[in-house]
Amino acid sequence: MPDPALPCVVDPANDLLAAGGAASLLTGMNGPDIGIITIRTPTTTLTVQLPRGQVLAWGAMITELGEELGGSGLLVATRKSALLRP
Numbered sequence: 001m002p003d004p005a006l007p008c009v010v011d012p013a014n015d016l017l018a019a020g021g022a023a024s025l026l027t028g029m030n031g032p033d034i035g036i037i038t039i040r041t042p043t044t045t046l047t048v049q050l051p052r053g054q055v056l057a058w059g060a061m062i063t064e065l066g067e068e069l070g071g072s073g074l075l076v077a078t079r080k081s082a083l084l085r086p
Contacts, residue, residue, distance in 0.1 A: 016043040 010017065021042040028036040035055035038047040050058065 019043050 019042055023039055023041045026038040026040065028038075030036055030049055033052055034049050035052065036047060036049050037055070037058070038045060
């Protein structure tokens with residue numbers, strides 16, 4: 001049973017997820033200390049600005065997720081500015 005304290009990773013009520021399609025990840029900088037990450041899909045674009053430490057933490061989480069694909073099914077989620085792990 002999912003932990004109610006963690007956010008749901010996929011919103012089953014989001015009809016836009018049914019569209020599927022490729023996603024692109026774009027990165028940039030806003031000065032020396034702020035990273036910009038944009039995820040663009042056929043149905044939406046999300047851009048966030050994060051300080052260096054959070055960019056590194058998000059990168060580590062994405063790397064861990066990639067390493068777990070086809071493995072144990074590790075759940076990794078984010079909420080606000082905190083990194084959450086079950």
